[in-house]
Amino acid sequence: SNLKQEILKLLKSDRFISGQEMADRLKVSRTSVWKSINGLKTEGYSIESVTKKGYHLKEHPRYISPTALKVLVEGSSLFTRMEYLETTESTQIEAMQKLESQEGAYVVVALEQTKGRGRFSRPWASPKNSGLYLSIVLRPNIPITEIIRFNLFISLALSEALDAAFGVESGIKWPNDIYIKNKKVSGFLTEVVSESNVINAIICGIGINIYKNEDVTALGTATDIESEIDPDREIDLDDFMKKLIHNIEVYYDRFINEPFSSIREEWKSRSIVFNKKLKITETNESYVAKVLDIDSDGFLEVLDEAGEIRRVVSADIEL
Ligand code: BTX
Numbered sequence: 001s002n003l004k005q006e007i008l009k010l011l012k013s014d015r016f017i018s019g020q021e022m023a024d025r026l027k028v029s030r031t032s033v034w035k036s037i038n039g040l041k042t043e044g045y046s047i048e049s050v051t052k053k054g055y056h057l058k059e060h061p062r063y064i065s066p067t068a069l070k071v072l073v074e075g076s077s078l079f080t081r082m083e084y085l086e087t088t089e090s091t092q093i094e095a096m097q098k099l100e101s102q103e104g105a106y107v108v109v110a111l112e113q114t115k116g117r118g119r120f121s122r123p124w125a126s127p128k129n130s131g132l133y134l135s136i137v138l139r140p141n142i143p144i145t146e147i148i149r150f151n152l153f154i155s156l157a158l159s160e161a162l163d164a165a166f167g168v169e170s171g172i173k174w175p176n177d178i179y180i181k182n183k184k185v186s187g188f189l190t191e192v193v194s195e196s197n198v199i200n201a202i203i204c205g206i207g208i209n210i211y212k213n214e215d216v217t218a219l220g221t222a223t224d225i226e227s228e229i230d231p232d233r234e235i236d237l238d239d240f241m242k243k244l245i246h247n248i249e250v251y252y253d254r255f256i257n258e259p260f261s262s263i264r265e266e267w268k269s270r271s272i273v274f275n276k277k278l279k280i281t282e283t284n285e286s287y288v289a290k291v292l293d294i295d296s297d298g299f300l301e302v303l304d305e306a307g308e309i310r311r312v313v314s315a316d317i318e319l
Contacts, residue, residue: 016055086112088114108137119176127216130224148314183223260297
């Protein structure tokens with residue numbers, strides 16, 4: 001309910017707040033306050049009441065809550081709806097199914113995916129209560145070729161949100177991954193629905209490993225926020241979602257209005273692919289090359305072992 005959202009806001013803004021004060025400020029009865037607090041507790045918030053001091057939010061739940069998402073939608077200049085699912089096959093599938101019935105830009109978030117997927121139908125490990133899995137639907141009216149540029153803007157939004165919310169130092173591995181210290185913490189995938197080469201909808205799926213989980217650790221190449229965050233620092237998923245959604249709004253607007261060159265330097269400073277010998281796999285061939293630069297169109301300039309400079313637009317890179 002709306003009251004739950006208001007109470008959550010109050011709990012977040014004060015160290016301690018009494019039931020009476022919340023009731024007065026929101027002009028409702030103490031019983032309604034008490035009911036909403038119980039509702040938030042069932043959503044996973046650990047709310048403690050201390051005699052003479054009042055209520056306070058003890059620790060953050062290990063997952064985001066529907067109430068927090070509603071607060072986000074209400075404050076959003078872009079998104080009209082955020083759908084919350086405990087579990088689903090893939091948020092990409094959910095998001096695509098709503099393209100007709102749901103107007104505008106929206107988000108589908110799940111706490112578990114049973115068939116999470118990466119690019120080229122590779123699996124994306126999406127265990128329960130360990131990560132965040134979301135799909136963002138946007139509807140720009142632009143040529144499909146702009147998708148490369150979209151990925152560059154989104155990678156910056158994601159990497160910056162991770163750093164701001166968790167105090168980590170993440171880097172972008174072109175084209176679609178976010179790394180912390182040489183391990184993948186997050187990946188995204190951009191799919192489009194288009195007509196005559198014009199985009200009808202972008203469905204961008206983002207997966208982020210938050211808590212340690214064997215399914216993810218077993219990959220050997222992956223990490224999670226819990227393993228990388230300063231141990232004194234708390235993982236606040238509501239705060240992360242807020243920062244991520246805000247960054248997506250900002251960078252999506254910039255994507256629509258600005259060329260890649262306006263973020264090129266920022267993007268380069270976060271990139272982890274430069275000046276290393278990497279294995280690059282394009283559709284038909286694999287080769288070893290050193291990445292020299294990224295041009296104003298978002299193409300990588302690489303130097304292969306034969307001494308030839310190539311422009312790479314779509315490929316997989318192994319560090
Ligand atoms: P990708 O194809 O670049 O990465 C997939 C590869 O990454 C896998 O082949 C595997 O080696 C490795 N991998 C699998 N799971 C994980 C994980 N949890 N953490 C780190 N590495 C992993 C990247 O694809 C794009 C992933 C997008 C996932 C989101 S989640 C929400 C949305 N719904 C959905 O089904 N997919 C997207």
